[in-house]
Amino acid sequence: MDRDYQGRVILGLLALGGIDFLRKRLLSKEEEKASTNVHEAKVDYASQLQVDEAKVDYASQLQVHEAKMDYASQLPDDVLSSILSRMTIKDVVKTSILSTRWRYLFASMPTLRFSLDMFGVKYLGPICPPYDQKKFLEVVNQFLQLYLGRKVVELEMHMFIERHLFSRKFAQLMHSISKLDVERLHLNFTCEKTPTSQDIDLPHDAFFEFSLELLSQASSLKSLFLSVCIVRPSVGLRLNSLKTLSLTGVLLETGQLEDILFSCLNLNQLVIKYCKLPHKLCISGTVTSVIFADCGGLEEIDLQATKLSGFECFFDEKVRFYFSSVPVLERIKISLRGDASMPYIFGEFPMSLPAQVKSLIVTACYTQVTHFPTETQIFRDLRMLALLLESTYDFDIVKVFPILDACPVLQYLDILQHKTYRQNGRGSHTKPPLSPTIHTELKEVRFGGFHGTKEETELAIYILRSATVLDQMFLSQYSINPYFKAYYGHDIWEERERERISIQQQLFEQAISSNAVVIVQ
């Protein structure tokens, strides 16, 4: 097969411009081998031509020859590597059989992703049988042997592993991985590509116990992502290169997170998502940013990380916050489930809030907003407040007016309303309009999801009549940056341009500040 093949290639090349052309294109060893076949091809030339001429006309033959040229040979290794890195491991490994040049080409990809997809197998759910686990571990181990001495920047592994059966094989695997100088490591102990919030409800012994000691030799590791497992810290272990740690669906027991943080002396970012937390947590160490997303079990949290500047949390229920030592904490984003959340955030919470916190984002949804407190504690130093209200049904937005008095030095206020259906002044009893307060600092107000309803307008008027130095009030039907990006729907003012202008005018006239600009969009 191949001789003929090459014969035609040479034929085509000769036709295109002579031996010189051929020589110029011969770059690698493989082609040098091919050149010795030129003479053989020449010998065949005459007989070939006769046969071919009989079948096809010369012009189209030229095209066919072009198509049969080895393109890949002209592409440099790093381009081929880039192409391979965009394919699945399975497709990539298959290329090893294309030619001698391709045999080890695949063993130079900077990113590796291993999952059951490699075997064309799919399971519905996170768990798979031991047979698949064993095969997976063996294949990956063997694969990584070909990468010895090379560097892999990012490695992802998605596989359920039963701790009683494969701890040793897994340890072997981690040993190989450590030698690769990996910078970003994702270990997801389920068969799914992305862990879900249900994974945390798996039975306890489905959680693989991952010992951090297995990473003791991974001296280049900057980011570690662990999913659906138990993380066992190790006394004396130091992961000095680690900057980001992300735990998803992890079962955290008392004291574990503290020990983990103690081992990571240069950690910047900590993300804890869908995890089951112990009752008490203490965040210390070097972290500058901490995010808790959708976690349950926590009752009390103490923040002692002296470099912490940003803290974000979304907890299942009310949590007691202690800010023991966070001298540079400036930004907080908080979301708590449950009816007690609003009264808590605008009640007990500000009492323990350290003075330097400048910006607070509060997210509330569904029925939480109906429990908005009528009197609130004071946020003495807060400069920026954002209230993100989701799926508010028929919550009367006017009810948030107490925030003005609660935040005497507030300069920036964002209110974002994301309703599930539009309310057109329904259920509006004739209440006396709110009498304005006096707020001497408020400069900018942005109102997202503004549809011009009676309640929304009333709130806007209240603010305009209270804020003595207001520069701008921006009322948009859309979401406001940077909170939610998606907005679906047509322009509500499309056929109501006059109404929009009228509302804008009405609001503008109410403004007590002489500088105020009002924009309704």
Next chain:
Amino acid sequence: MASSSKTEQKKMLILKSSEEEEFEIEESIAVQSGTIKNMVEDDFTLIPLPNVDTETLIKIIKYMKKHGEKTKSNEKDIEEFDKEFVKKSFTELKELVLAANYLHITSLIDLLCQAFADRIKNKSVKAIREIFGIPNDFTPEEEAEVYEQHKWAHEEGKEHIDHSAY
């Protein structure tokens, strides 16, 4: 149209293909190419590109022009352009990626590599050989060895394998 007192003259460069044809292009657009950028920093305004033929250079200039006017609003437009841009024959793609590699235009290299990857994804070894025209230079013993080494990859799983070359 009122002209400002400070008229900004856009600096132009001349790119010369391997066939000695010259093309004028704004410097701000041309420096998407790392190679050209370096030459500009060394004060070149006539940039000879002996490795890039005219046809390929025209396409590359078209790409750079389109990507040079990237704003927040025309992202979709550029995506469409990219999609159409890679609808070319293998020969053209190959010439383009060699040129883009030489010129160090990262976004174009990525776009072309992705296009190659998309064409050979899920294809059988036989099909990839045909597409790229790669001759098999293994001895039968070597070939068997390589096959055994990665047997699991060659075993057809439950997914569909595409044997077509196009």
